Amino acid sequence: MKYDVRYKPTFATVFVTLQPGEKIVAEAGAMASMDGNITVETQFSGGLIPALLKTYLGGESMFVNTFTNKSNKPQEVVLTQSTIGDITRIELNDRELCLQPGAYIAHAGNITLNVHWAGFASFFAGEGLFKLKVGGNGIVFIGAYGGLSKRQVKNDFIVDSGHLVAYDPSLKMNIKLAGGLLGSVTSGEGLVNRITGNGEIYMQSRSVSGLVSFLRPKV
Amino acid sequence: MKLEILHQPDSAIAKINLDPQEELVAEAGAMVAMSSNLNVSTTLRKGKGGGIMGGLKRMVAGESLFLSVFRTTSEAGELYLAPKFMGDLLSYQMNGKTLLVQSTGYLASTPGVDLELGFQGFKGFFSGESIFWLKISGNGIVLLNAFGGIYEIDVDGEYVVDTGHIVAFEDSLSFRISKANASWWGAIFGGEGLVCRFSGKGKLYCQTHNPSSFGREIGGQLPPR
Numbered sequence: 001m002k003y004d005v006r007y008k009p010t011f012a013t014v015f016v017t018l019q020p021g022e023k024i025v026a027e028a029g030a031m032a033s034m035d036g037n038i039t040v041e042t043q044f045s046g047g048l049i050p051a052l053l054k055t056y057l058g059g060e061s062m063f064v065n066t067f068t069n070k071s072n073k074p075q076e077v078v079l080t081q082s083t084i085g086d087i088t089r090i091e092l093n094d095r096e097l098c099l100q101p102g103a104y105i106a107h108a109g110n111i112t113l114n115v116h117w118a119g120f121a122s123f124f125a126g127e128g129l130f131k132l133k134v135g136g137n138g139i140v141f142i143g144a145y146g147g148l149s150k151r152q153v154k155n156d157f158i159v160d161s162g163h164l165v166a167y168d169p170s171l172k173m174n175i176k177l178a179g180g181l182l183g184s185v186t187s188g189e190g191l192v193n194r195i196t197g198n199g200e201i202y203m204q205s206r207s208v209s210g211l212v213s214f215l216r217p218k219v
Numbered sequence: 220m221k222l223e224i225l226h227q228p229d230s231a232i233a234k235i236n237l238d239p240q241e242e243l244v245a246e247a248g249a250m251v252a253m254s255s256n257l258n259v260s261t262t263l264r265k266g267k268g269g270g271i272m273g274g275l276k277r278m279v280a281g282e283s284l285f286l287s288v289f290r291t292t293s294e295a296g297e298l299y300l301a302p303k304f305m306g307d308l309l310s311y312q313m314n315g316k317t318l319l320v321q322s323t324g325y326l327a328s329t330p331g332v333d334l335e336l337g338f339q340g341f342k343g344f345f346s347g348e349s350i351f352w353l354k355i356s357g358n359g360i361v362l363l364n365a366f367g368g369i370y371e372i373d374v375d376g377e378y379v380v381d382t383g384h385i386v387a388f389e390d391s392l393s394f395r396i397s398k399a400n401a402s403w404w405g406a407i408f409g410g411e412g413l414v415c416r417f418s419g420k421g422k423l424y425c426q427t428h429n430p431s432s433f434g435r436e437i438g439g440q441l442p443p444r
Binding site for chain 1: 305416427
């Protein structure tokens, strides 16, 4: 299997070449175009109940499509996301990663997606009551609105809510005021997410909620 | 005429150097900047796809009723054209071929290019996108715009495109609306809905992003107007 992410960072799109017999799983609606000999199958994302949980709690689509090359020649499938922005490829070797709603695009290999309780601290930090966890062996493609930056957190780090895309499951989320009470309000940073522990995080350079609040007074 | 496309793919703009006595037709409102010696007029275009009816049909197709004509006199001139939203531009050499373009994809063309509104009928309706296509023929260059990057596919056999990702295709290709999945169940719930299945030989231009998907994502969070 060959992957090529083109048009980075604004219009990042994954061009996947499937060798005969290979397959890739993508969220519903991710396919932009593909060669005519690729077979598409739709499934509930991990079964009916997990799919319902993923949709209502994890903010992901209920269905996934499996693209399989059943022909005897290499075939290409083009995968993208609904928002404009960057896409990155993450290799999982027996490790897990938590994803924010909407970040998941596709995966290949032996990977499972599950919804987990994230806790009230995560909820108040603006990151939701539940988290989507991917784990296993293989490759995951995640997408963001804006550019993606990876950072290793040591001890603690602060991220504005809406900018966190993916993070190591061992990291803890805590709500925090950006500064003092007055400073937090006047600086426009308000409440921020304080991440504690050791592990990697992925941040996006823009946030959809930021775009919405920019546009709202203009419509 | 010399054409250069700058700032691809996200903020593409066309820089056009016109020789003396040259002309370029563009969608109304596409001009960003130009030399002061250029003459600008508005046209409904005569001939094929021209006149009042042609203009009205173009308006129905999501294009502007009027087209702007930029003309140089005895001196050369420079012109910058860009679409409204961020995205890529494509210049296509007609050479007598016929190109079918998604209704909002037209930006500009040289005078030898004919624009005509093609009606795809029910086929267009079921593709879930705008019913209207522009049929572009003749000789010269046509400039197209898209949401996202534009990638070219040299179709030889069968190729499948989600309907929201088509920019343009040569009419040597035929297409039918079909399901992405073998089963109806998958077609309805798989999120790909109906797709265009192209066959034959020819060039197909796709955009990396689907404007309706992005619109739904953002628009759903905005207050109603």
